[in-house]
Amino acid sequence: MLSTIALDTQVIKPGLCTGCGACQGMCPYWDSVDGRTICYFDCERRDGRCQRFCPRMPTDLDALRRQFFQEETILPEIGPFRGLYLTRAADESIRANAQHGGTMTALVELALKEGFIDAAVLTRSKGGLNPEGTLAATPEEVRACCGSSFQVPPTLAVLNRALREDKYHAIGVVGTPCKTLAVYKMKGNPLPDNDNHAGNIGMVFGLFCGWGLDWEGLRTLTARHAEPEKVSHMDIPPSKYHSLELRQGGETVSVNLDEVTPLVRSGCHYCTDMTAEFADLSVGGARSADGWDVDRKWNQVIVRSEKGEQLLKLAREKGVLEFKEVPETGLDKLKGASMGKRRNGEKYLAELRK
Template sequence: MKKKAGAQLKLKKNVLEQSLCTGCGACVGLCPYQVIHADRTVQLFDCDLAQGKCHAFCPRTPADCGRMRESLFDAVDWTPEIGPVKAYWLARAADGALRDRAQHGGTVTALLRLAMAEGMIDAAIVSGENAAQEREGRVIGNADALGDYAGSRFTVSPTVAAFNRLPDADTRPLGVVATPCQALALAKMKTAQIDGYRKPESLALVIGLFCGWTLALERFQELVKKYGLSFPALTGMDIPAGKNILELRSAGGATDVPLSEVDACVRTACRFCIDSTAEFADLSVGAARWGGDNADMRGWNQVIVRSRRGQELFSLAREKGILEVREAPEQALADLKKAAAEKKKNGLAQIVKKSRSVKNLLYLKSDDPAVKKYLGTRNKPKNGKS
């Protein structure tokens, strides 16, 4: 009788070899067999465990998103475009010095600091950078140090691996800053039904980041070099509203790179993603976008409050004056939903193109309401099966 493939082999065949790996780190740090090298997941040794956590937690293995939503959120809050929404605001840190160090409004750092001060979390897992300029997860227990990790690099960070590496005996409540794929992996952990596995109980807060894509490290470094810049010398980067450029910042000023060139650096796995707003987070935060002046927008964040935990923290931030909050124009939410819907349509179209079947959606269930709404709204591939 042919031996059934173990969890690691299925992960290799169905995710890694299919260019679906997001580099989130959910399969790393669980055992010595898998590591991150640069921005790639590498399997060092074979494992024949039938039911491995590496496969169970990967955001690109089959997931019952409906069951996870029921477990984590109030059903009445769900929207097909951007997931659960209890409230939608524009916000920024009240601390001007914090805003100056942040990517946009400093909202994420302000919320993490407040969560620490109030005892909601004892430490936060954020994305940092090692000596080789590779992203990695860092566990930060000092609220004042969190500002050092503000800003975006647009390259993948295996942040979830930092959570996996913590000892099981470390039960302190943790906050995690997560991209959409990382938030999905953490949701799979929190809702997993694995005997004796209680580590996710320490995941007290997940703050999600809006994300359109991440960049493959080597290709992006080559692009930066093409523009006469040193990757280690970059001090920041951003996509200004409505300009179709990636702005690279260094000591010499800002360099504009057309997004048409940046697109060649986008990780293949990102083409199959349908979540741009981190729908499985407690709160999700992104750069503000509305019909105002770009300089004004640059100082603000969009915030989606999703869970009761997220609502508790955001309300406290308003009450204590940690955040400056303003109502978002109606058009801002409409534009966000439109952009998120486009991400879903494009992602599903790429999934169908790859699987050549609307019944095999790789990691998604075809009867999920968010999938059903947008499936087939892009042209199907030639000879595609139904």
């Protein structure tokens, strides 16, 4: 079966595509427009990188985990696990522009300075709208990517182009669970006759993710409640708030989540991974008994690999991150939330197979 036909029939048409960009940046056949993956031409290859790397094509996840992580560290609820931490960037200027505590920006910047990576594939957006993938090679370029977006850009197209150029040999990648899974598929499924230089991937930084939103739908929704060009930040607080927050100037506008959930991308309904299980380190917003006003300024970090452990230890030693104690129930709550998303995704997948 031709690779483009396989992706079209098994991923695009059923609505499984995540828009991650793993199929792009390698040839002129695949592209993305406002978060929608499109194919310009049929391909004659029967086994291509686009098909092998797509996170929605069939994958033996257990085998992939065992290939890259120590089996004794793998927890059934959240994947490879070497520790859970609550952290935030020590640098106030990073925190000021961050989604939460700025941990991800501080870690990627440290990894770049200390030689863990020599460049990083990141997402850059203004206020959360119209994001784009970018390759950062300096601390200043890393900091320019502070903040988050609920639109999903094809960031991995940037990675594919960087790998093809073979200029950087320890590239860091920051991405949501679908993107980090695709990166590990790249690392684990090389094509000997068509090398994608996956050995040039240095570290993988995962982002906790509930879902992404339709590009045009989010732009329209934002325009109904704020001036899009003036929005500097958007966030979704814990479920009890049932809202999307838009920060405009010094004010915050709350949008009822009932207006937001219809915009969830169809492919996100089938996702079973909340915490980016395929990564060296995974970072999300903090959850504790201190409440949202405190938690919104902190992150929770899962260490998954030895390299991730080394970087977090260095961040503590150099004072790059501030740490505070994880609540006794922190890990159990994280496991419960993760399993909730997994069950929901499996339910949608079962309905799809009927």
